[in-house]
Amino acid sequence: MEKFTRLSGAACPIDQANVNTDQILPARFLKWTRQMGIGKVLFHDLRFDAEGRERADFPLNRPAWRDAKIVVAARNFGCGSSRESAVYALYDYGIRCAIAPSFGDIFSGNAVQNGLLTAAVTDAEAAEIMDTIERTPDVPVTIDLEAQTIVCGNKIFRFTIDPVRRKRLLNGWDDVALTESFRDRVAAFKAADRAQRPWAVPRGEVP
Amino acid sequence: MTEPLTLIDKLWSAHEIVRRDDGESLLWVDRHYVHEGSFHAFGKLAGRGAAVAEPRLTFAVADHYVPTRGSRRDIANPEIGRMVRQVEENTAKHGIRLFGLDDPRQGIVHVVGPEQGLTLPGLLIVCGDSHTSTHGALGAYAFGIGASEVAHVLMTQTIWQKKPQRMRIMVTGHAAPGVAAKDMALAIIARIGTDGATGCAVEYAGPAVRALTIEGRLTLCNMSIEAGARCGVIAPDDATFAYLKGRPYAPDDADFERAVAAWSQLATDADAAFDREISLDGGEIAPIVTWGTSPEDALPIDARVPDPAREGSADRAKRVRDALDYMGIAPGGRLMDIAVDRVFIGSCTNARIEDLRAAAAVLAGRRSKVPGLVSAGSSLVKQQAEQEGLDRIFREAGLEWGESGCSMCVGINGDLVAPGERCASTTNRNFRGRQGPGARTHLMSPAMVAAAAVHGHLADVRPLLAGRSA
Numbered sequence: 001m002e003k004f005t006r007l008s009g010a011a012c013p014i015d016q017a018n019v020n021t022d023q024i025l026p027a028r029f030l031k032w033t034r035q036m037g038i039g040k041v042l043f044h045d046l047r048f049d050a051e052g053r054e055r056a057d058f059p060l061n062r063p064a065w066r067d068a069k070i071v072v073a074a075r076n077f078g079c080g081s082s083r084e085s086a087v088y089a090l091y092d093y094g095i096r097c098a099i100a101p102s103f104g105d106i107f108s109g110n111a112v113q114n115g116l117l118t119a120a121v122t123d124a125e126a127a128e129i130m131d132t133i134e135r136t137p138d139v140p141v142t143i144d145l146e147a148q149t150i151v152c153g154n155k156i157f158r159f160t161i162d163p164v165r166r167k168r169l170l171n172g173w174d175d176v177a178l179t180e181s182f183r184d185r186v187a188a189f190k191a192a193d194r195a196q197r198p199w200a201v202p203r204g205e206v207p
Numbered sequence: 208m209t210e211p212l213t214l215i216d217k218l219w220s221a222h223e224i225v226r227r228d229d230g231e232s233l234l235w236v237d238r239h240y241v242h243e244g245s246f247h248a249f250g251k252l253a254g255r256g257a258a259v260a261e262p263r264l265t266f267a268v269a270d271h272y273v274p275t276r277g278s279r280r281d282i283a284n285p286e287i288g289r290m291v292r293q294v295e296e297n298t299a300k301h302g303i304r305l306f307g308l309d310d311p312r313q314g315i316v317h318v319v320g321p322e323q324g325l326t327l328p329g330l331l332i333v334c335g336d337s338h339t340s341t342h343g344a345l346g347a348y349a350f351g352i353g354a355s356e357v358a359h360v361l362m363t364q365t366i367w368q369k370k371p372q373r374m375r376i377m378v379t380g381h382a383a384p385g386v387a388a389k390d391m392a393l394a395i396i397a398r399i400g401t402d403g404a405t406g407c408a409v410e411y412a413g414p415a416v417r418a419l420t421i422e423g424r425l426t427l428c429n430m431s432i433e434a435g436a437r438c439g440v441i442a443p444d445d446a447t448f449a450y451l452k453g454r455p456y457a458p459d460d461a462d463f464e465r466a467v468a469a470w471s472q473l474a475t476d477a478d479a480a481f482d483r484e485i486s487l488d489g490g491e492i493a494p495i496v497t498w499g500t501s502p503e504d505a506l507p508i509d510a511r512v513p514d515p516a517r518e519g520s521a522d523r524a525k526r527v528r529d530a531l532d533y534m535g536i537a538p539g540g541r542l543m544d545i546a547v548d549r550v551f552i553g554s555c556t557n558a559r560i561e562d563l564r565a566a567a568a569v570l571a572g573r574r575s576k577v578p579g580l581v582s583a584g585s586s587l588v589k590q591q592a593e594q595e596g597l598d599r600i601f602r603e604a605g606l607e608w609g610e611s612g613c614s615m616c617v618g619i620n621g622d623l624v625a626p627g628e629r630c631a632s633t634t635n636r637n638f639r640g641r642q643g644p645g646a647r648t649h650l651m652s653p654a655m656v657a658a659a660a661v662h663g664h665l666a667d668v669r670p671l672l673a674g675r676s677a
Contacts, residue, residue, distance in 0.1 A: 017526060018401055018501045022638045027619045030244060031272075031286050045640050050626065076402040079435060080636060081617075082337040084247060084353035102402050105371075105437050106337055110353035127522075164231045164369055175355070176255075179363045182225050182233060186365055189224040189235055197221070199466035200237050202263070202325055202456040 002115045003172035004145050007096050009069030011141040011152070012059050013130035019073050020080035021107060025089045027081075038085060039092030064137035072099040072129050078107025078118075087114050097143050099150065099159065101126050112165045115172065117145060119159035129157065145170060211476035214442050215373045215408045218348040218473070222331045224365060231369050238325055239265045239360050240316045240334035241303070243272045243290045248335065248357035249297040261364040262302040266325055268316045269294055269307045275553075275582045275614040275622055276607065279308050284621055301361075314585020314611045317341040317555035321425060322585055324454025328443035328470040333360055338555045338635065339438075340431040344424035345451070346443035346473050348408070351432065371437045372482035374407035375475075378415035380490035385669040387565065388423035389557060389633070389652035391415065392430035393495040394487060397505040405435035407483065410475060415489025416441060421450040422561040429556045433502040433635055442474040496542055496665050497637045497650040499530035504637070506542060508655070508667045514538035533639055534647050535627070546664045547649070548628040550579035550606070550656050551642070554616035557633035558584030560591050562653040566633075567597040569657035569671050570604040576663030579606045579656075580622065582614040604660065618643050631659035 029041045047058050054061045060068065071077075071090070077100035078086065087110045090098070097117040108118040121129070129152050133139055142151040143159075145166060150157040167173075179186075193200070212220075225233040241248070245267075252259070259265060272290040274282055282288035291308060298305040306312045306319055313319070317338050320326040328346030333339060335357040342349035352366065360366055376395060396403070409431055411424075419427065424441050431439030448467050451457045458466045493507035506513075512531070515538060518524040531538055536545060552558065552566050563583060581601045583589035589611055592598055598608045615622040616634040618641070624630045626645030633656050634641075637648040649665060658668035 016529070018503075020636075020638050022636070022641050026640055026644070027617050030619055031290055033247075033250070045644050050644065076400075076405070076435065079401055080337065080432075080638060082335060082351040082353055083244075084335075084355060087353070102405055104402075105405055105435065106351055106353060106432075110355065113353065113355035162369065164229050167229065175359050175367060176257075176362055179233065179359065179365055179367070185225050186233070186235075186363070193235060197329065197469065199327070199458045199462060199469065200330060202238075203458055203462075204456070 001113070001172045001174065004096070004115055004117050004169040006142065006144050007069060008140055008142040010065055010067060011070035011072050011099070011129070011133050012065035012068035013133050014059060014071055014073045015130050017074040018076045018079055021078055021083050021086035021104070022080055024078065024086040025083060030083060030085055032085070034088050034092060037092070038089045039094070042089040042093040062137065067094065069094055070097045070099060070141055070143065071095055072126060072133065074126060075101040075123060077103050079104035082106040084110040087111050087116055091116050099126060099129060108165070112168050115169065117143065117161070117169055119143065119150060119161060121150070121157055121159050125157050211479040213373050213475045213479045213481060214410050214440060214473055218329065218331070218440070219370055221329065222348070231367050233365050234331060234368055236333055236360050236364050236366055237264065237330040238320070238332045240320060240332070240339070241265060241267045241357065242270050242316055242336065243294045245335050245354070245357050246290070246293050246297065247354035248361060251355070251358035252361055257362045259301040259303065259361045264364060265303045265361065267294055267298045267303050267305040268319055269305070269313060270315045271613045271617065272620050273308060273610070273612040274620055275609040275612045276580070279610060287620060311586055314587065315555045315558070315613055317429065318559060318584035318588065321345060322454070322587060324451055324457030327451065327457060328447060328473050333366060337432045338429050340436065341425050341429040341555055343431070343438050343440035344421060344428040345447055346440060346470065348438060348440060350438040371408045372406055374404055374409045374483040375481045376409055376411050377413035377484070377486040378411070378489045379413045379486060380415055380488050381418065382415050382489045382492060385494055385654065385672055386492050387652035387654060388419050388426040390492050390495045391489065392427050393497065393502065393505040393650065394492045396430065396434045396502045397495070398487065399434055399485065401433060401501050401503045402435040404431065407436050409436045409439045411439060411441050412475070413489070417444070420561060421446055422559045425559065426556055430635060443470050494652065494655050494668055496655065498534065498536065498542060499527070500533055500637055500639050502635070502637060502650060504530060505650070508542055508665065510542055512536055512538055512540050512542060535629070542665050543667065544664060546629070547577055547631045547659050549577050549624060549630045550575065550660045551615045551630055551632040551634065552653055552656055553580065553582035553584070553614045554634040555584065555613070556635040557653050558582060558588065560588050562633065563588070563592045563597050566653040566657040567600040568675055569654050569661065569668060571600050573604060573661050575605045575660035577660060579660055580609050580615055581606050582609040583611045586611045606660070615642055617641065624648070631656045631665065
């Protein structure tokens, strides 16, 4: 996983609450692998009409935000389905950070696994950032994960992120390798647990 | 004296292997459920040349992509056929038991787990599906995870988690006749919002929760994720133990008695502290329908559609207007005047036998004014419904009696609501396009879907129940 430290680029406002993962990646694209170019179908039904033409009113289709690296939204971004493909679609499109007042729990867990930052600000700050980029679409937005700051125009906002997730993004950790380092502890737990909770094993199964 | 603990604390500490200084814990996973959608995770294993650590604690089903109408074996769409074959190949390769298309136990993962006695009190259960919260109804700590975490669990049988906040949702009093667990779930979500429990593990408690059947509790816990919760849990009781006794994978004989003794300890201690608590009066809950594009857009059936002009803030007015535009509903009208084009009874939320009985009790001897599909939660539920003659009631009402799977809840098997069509649905998400591009979904209980079918518009089920035993 790529480490995340600093990011600078265009930020695209998506002024909606509860942007769920069905919106980010509609279910019919869940069959797709990343190799098939899943970034192409990011926000598919919001970006394109029934005939496959771009919807001019969807912000990501506007020239200034077409190559956005950041999206900014209202509360509860990424709620709903656990589909990690929603994160793949954002990432493979080129998005590296989502700014919102809150995020779906599973989504933000998936994001950190893939090097996508979820930066939480207040409702008023999210609205202010969206307002600024609506008025000056070319304004670059810079995010510093170490300092937990968003620089937008001439204003600096502080964002929050769970400290564990922050550390994970900064280091680009591999969870499996980390867990392997606890192999003995896991084995000891399993042995003690089998004695403590014999009923926890499915009947007829001897793992 | 030891500190009083919540059920959530007890479940957490029973699975904690390591706690790092930064607060993240490595947890042991008792059951891992996988499905066709887990192919990304199996791909990650293949990439590393890794094995599945505990194949016998891992159970697979074919549910998300399986056809629920037409032939199950000759799947018309080759891409969908490939998804079903893929889970067969991946599970065979890793020695994982699969309840596949040919297995009489096939069904939706969140119906099959409890039905087979795989889901038990005190277990930690994960699955790459957000509705894994369902299994908390039996007193398990169960939550949905993404593909990277699925791969991690497959390789290690453990998962890294930070302990969530503990939230208790009390539902006091008694639910009135005609009011179902789905109404309780929607009432809670309408009250706290779809992010009202974000970052929390929720324990449902109080007499109205206790009075729910196990199947009702499964519906309530299923919808926890729609309030943003990591998981929802209900302390196991005699009803739980009675439900589990004799199920294929549950402990039997003396083992069962010993298990019940352990499970009986799984309750919140008196005076244990929660981080957050809310309380609702169960007696105040009426049959509920959703009007918008989020499960929090839910109102009692006798209410009126919100009017953006009457909303307090400009922000809220815009959100209401956007939702009504998508739904094709005029502001301010009666919910009961909204005509529907089709109905769907199915999904991990509401397709267990009691759900089918509740819908059939309304539909018996009546005709549906609109087409619709009934898809049982599992093949065993389907079989039982047929033994009880419920399939005949649905067919005679004019509805289609399908096979079991996720079906029209998520539409990835091709069972879709057409663009612009309005569907009264027992499912869990009324998101834009959830049941197909341009589809308009109204969420409600199975009995309320049946009432909408009988009238051809959203309707109160209670008058239809007069003189009938629901």
